[in-house]
Amino acid sequence: MTDDSPRATDDAPRLIERPVAAAPRPSADGDGAGPDAGTSRDTVFSSRDVNVYYGTFRAVRDVTFDVHTHEIMALIGPSGCGKSTVLRCYNRMNDLIKEARVTGTITYRGTNLYNERVDPVEVRRRIGMVFQKPNPFPKSIYDNVAYGPRVAGQKRGLDDVVENSLRKAALWEEVSDRLSDSALGLSGGQQQRLCIARAIAVGPDVLLMDEPCSALDPIATARIEDLMQEIKQDYTIMIVTHNMQQAARVSDTTAFFTAEVHSENDSRTGILVEVDSTQKIFSNPSDERTENYVTGRFG
Amino acid sequence: MTDTSVVQPELLTVDQLQIAPSRRHREVIIRYSLLVAALVSVLVSALIVWSLLREAWTFVTEVVWADTWGQRGWFPRRGLYDIPTIVVSTLIVTGIAMVVAGPLGLGAAVYLSEYANRRVRSWLKPALEILAGIPSVVLGFFALTWIAPNLVGRIGKNVFLVLGAVILLGYAAVSAAMARSRIKQYREGAADPSARIGAVASIAMLAVVFGLALAWILNVWLEFAPNNAGSLAAAGIGVGILTIPLVASISEDAMAAVPDSLREASAGLGARKMTTATTVVLPAAISGIVAAFIVAISRAIGETMVVFMAGGAADAALFTDTPFDGGLTMTAAMASLASGTDSVVGEGLTFQSLYFVGLLLFLITLSLNIVASRFVSKVREAY
DSSP, rough: OOSSSSSSOOSSOOOOOOOOOOOSSOOOOOSSOOOSSOOTTTTEEEEEEEEEEEEEEEEEEEEEEEEETEEEEEEEEESSHHHHHHHHHHHGGGGGSSTTTEEEEEEEEEETTTOTTTTHHHHHEEEEEEEESSSOOBBBHHHHHHHHHTTOOOSHHHHHHHHHHHHHTOHHHTTOOTTTTTTGGHHHHHHHHHHHHHHHHTSSSSSEESSSTSSOHHHHHHHHHHHHHHHHTOOEEEESOOHHHHHHOOOSSSEEEEEETTTTTTTTEEEEEEEEHHHHHHHHOHHHHHHHHHSSSSO | OOOOOOOOOOOOOOOGGSHHHHHHHHHHHHHHHHHHHHHHHHHHHHHHHHHHHHHHHHHHHHOOOOGGOOOOOEEEGGGGEHHHHHHHHEEEEEEEEHHHHHHHHHHHHHHIIOOOOOHHHHHHHHHHHHHHHHHHHHHHIIIIIIIIIIIIIIIHHHHHHHHHHHHHHHHHHHHHHHHHHHHHHHHHHTTTTHHHHHHHHHHHHHHHHHHHHHHHHHHHHHHHHOOOOEEEEEEHHHHHHHHHHHHHHHHHHHTTOOOOOHHHHHTTOOOOOOHHHIIIIITOOOOOOOHHHHHHHHHHHHHHHHHHHHSOOOOOOOOOOOTSOOOHHHHHHHHHSSSSSSSOOOSTHHHHHHHHOOOOHHHHHHHHHHHHHHHHHHHHHOO
């Protein structure tokens, strides 16, 4: 599962055309996060000036940052700051919303995800997603996990895929004797781990997690957080969270977003304030807005 | 929240907490009037069933049973009430109607719920619902004057063969898949003899049904004679058009009720739209879709005007198993006998035969509904 060779197809043009604009990103003080804005070898994603529009409304403005392999990147910020919207750009989930439009570039292992020749379905097979609310299909536990491989055309060896994915998601012990029961009979925390297993079963490179614990109790949350630490060796993880403690606990790097309020129509546009190592964001952030947020003075 | 001040709250008496008597009377009156409204409709239904049963019972006890089975057709004025004639005609019309309305209605529903953007939806859905508002007499006229000569008369034969082949091949594919899983089950539970009998019996049954259907289709195709007058096929297509909006709108409601989070989950796993529609949305909406089909079948069985006008028979018909002949469905048989005057002309039991046929219709729809609700609760993927 761990390969640092690019899996993306290389026939699409490499798109780092723009010199790195004034990224709102100070250099971290050297604990390995390698905040070089260019594409270093271990860069999985780099976004450059990403804007997301819903119709004419700009939901997110000029987001620029990089994500590195085998790190957990947390996106934090107050409600309405566009962090989920940004996350959904990375596997082209925003394509499902008819009015949504994304400008700028997001390169994934050197290829622009928004190149017109890129098929969003292929992108989603490499970049899996776990949603805010556990959303298992109304099918058996087995069929839930086998869904992705089946859709990709796999017919043999499904039993192994299901078992391995459930083991990785730390759910195998609890469900191995009732794989044919409905997934809806599981508890909320189990359902969410099932959704993680389902995402893992496709064999992705990256997992995007959109507030995966917000519907769960503290014990279930702790299990998911442990799980994230375990699977971090195999995947790159981006997680949106409302919970600052969670970001501080699980992530290596944190991006802080906030919202600009437009006084004329009370709409909000999300902006990226700063990206840095999680330790620095929570102890000694460069921007005053970040400091106000992480110390609880705002948001 | 505890208030530490020692001020006592003002005391209340029971009277202060009572409803005014006039108000209470009004509540009681409203309640009982609503109950009466509910009871009246139940009572009317019960009376209808009672009158049906009474006259049908007369028919059952007095009719010469030899006249109701194996005769050459439905000739009530001559005292020949061959029930298979009208039942088979009804089945043919209903079958053709479902062949027309099933794919079109379900296709429209999938398009509306999974593909159409808001702008297309905003005119397409009302347009479909307008189709539901066309009076059936208009459709009957259309079926007689356009569908019968143009669709059935000119291209009916080949369309029939192609459709028949498509349906049979689909059936063969489904039954082959079922047989495969039965065989697999049998192999897995190898020693169980009942599994073996089940596997063999189901395969044999599928083969027999397939063979009979194939023979019937070829027979009809070979005997086809162009006929510009009405026919069961023309009536069936007309009824099918009439039921498209029903299938489409109920199925679409069921699919629209499937939460978007499931579609997102499926898309996030790399499924394309059509895969999501067939493997996630349709199974999750199956109860509503089956309900749509059952409602449509009930409607097709009960539809009268279109089959009466375009069915190609007046008030009597020979037995037929061919959709290209004229025929009399159960409803058309009733309508033709009872049209115009309050006196039903014919042999002694003609009047009672109407009730008997009506009771039969009632039982068919009732059992359909029961089967449907059983089926739905069994296969439903609740979300």
